[in-house]
Amino acid sequence: MNQVATNVRWHHATIGPEERARRLGQRGVVVWLTGLSGAGKSTIAARVDALLHARGHHSYILDGDNLRFGLCRDLGFSPEDRAENVRRLGEAARLLQDAGLIVLVAAISPYREDRARVRERLPPGGFLEVFVDAPLAVCESRDPKGLYRRARAGEIAGFSGIDAPYEPPEAPDLRLTLVPHAPGGAPSSAAASLAATPAGATATSTSPTIDVTADASDGASILRDRSVAAGATADDHAAAIVGLLAARGLLTPPAAT
Numbered sequence: 001m002n003q004v005a006t007n008v009r010w011h012h013a014t015i016g017p018e019e020r021a022r023r024l025g026q027r028g029v030v031v032w033l034t035g036l037s038g039a040g041k042s043t044i045a046a047r048v049d050a051l052l053h054a055r056g057h058h059s060y061i062l063d064g065d066n067l068r069f070g071l072c073r074d075l076g077f078s079p080e081d082r083a084e085n086v087r088r089l090g091e092a093a094r095l096l097q098d099a100g101l102i103v104l105v106a107a108i109s110p111y112r113e114d115r116a117r118v119r120e121r122l123p124p125g126g127f128l129e130v131f132v133d134a135p136l137a138v139c140e141s142r143d144p145k146g147l148y149r150r151a152r153a154g155e156i157a158g159f160s161g162i163d164a165p166y167e168p169p170e171a172p173d174l175r176l177t178l179v180p181h182a183p184g185g186a187p188s189s190a191a192a193s194l195a196a197t198p199a200g201a202t203a204t205s206t207s208p209t210i211d212v213t214a215d216a217s218d219g220a221s222i223l224r225d226r227s228v229a230a231g232a233t234a235d236d237h238a239a240a241i242v243g244l245l246a247a248r249g250l251l252t253p254p255a256a257t
């Protein structure tokens with residue numbers, strides 16, 4: 001019963017990405033938010049979704065937590081299960097992207113290799129990796145679901161960042177940080193970021209920055225300047241993502257040929 005299907009073939013549709021982009025006034029893309037638990041992936045994805053909706057765009061969120069109630073409910077948190085989880089999220093995202101949607105994926109997706117495989121399944125420019133780079137100390141101080149406390153108490157094994165790995169992206173399309181920059185100098189340490197955050201407060205009380213590591217030729221440098229001035233609430237982070245989508249020409253229909 002567990003045989004892989006061989007007698008299948010691909011059926012081509014007559015309506016392709018260009019027609020869908022013209023109809024929807026946008027190009028399908030997967031915005032993949034990766035980062036530790038509590039980094040802000042779900043919060044930021046929801047803000048981006050709302051911003052896009054308000055502007056008449058068509059987006060949809062695939063949240064790792066939520067998909068584990070259905071499509072991925074048979075999976076746990078072993079490296080193998082996480083790989084399969086990310087693969088399924090990637091395949092679901094790919095279908096929605098192909099339908100022309102702006103797909104916002106929020107999943108820890110801790111392994112570089114798993115994320116790279118998703119990128120390979122998408123057309124060039126169809127996958128934007130966004131690193132929600134809140135340091136472990138900040139995530140742990142937020143602990144929105146009490147999971148870090150339970151992991152530290154030994155009640156949850158294999159928790160990302162505690163006793164399971166998290167591999168940060170090496171060249172993300174966008175990196176959202178909360179680490180304050182010393183005036184005119186290099187970023188100060190993550191520990192300083194936490195130290196500047198009063199207990200019970202969020203790290204937004206620091207003077208954060210958004211670092212855009214994308215190619216400056218596509219407008220990323222403009223984003224960087226604006227973001228530094230704006231600070232880094234979840235709304236600023238969401239605006240940076242929308243800015244990146246605009247800079248990549250994904251929020252306008254293709255020019256008529």
Ligand SMILES: Nc1ncnc2c1ncn2[C@@H]1O[C@H](COP(=O)(O)OS(=O)(=O)O)[C@@H](OP(=O)(O)O)[C@H]1O
Pocket residue numbers: 036037038042063064065068077081082083085086106107108109110145147156157158159160164
């Ligand atoms: N062991 C362990 N490690 C990490 N996270 C855990 C674990 N057990 C449960 N949770 C909760 O599951 C959410 C992560 O699910 P994901 O599908 O995003 O994980 S992964 O991409 O497959 O690594 C994660 O959600 P977020 O906090 O939204 O990231 C946690 O709420």
Ligand SMILES: Nc1ncnc2c1ncn2[C@@H]1O[C@H](COP(=O)(O)OP(=O)(O)O)[C@@H](O)[C@H]1O
Pocket residue numbers: 035036037038039040041042043044106142144202203204232233234235237
């Ligand atoms: N700049 C920020 N961006 C996103 N979340 C933030 C920010 N500052 C504080 N937070 C808070 O941090 C928590 C992040 O939780 P969540 O979005 O569930 O993270 P994740 O999905 O990465 O696990 C929320 O309680 C959110 O209000």
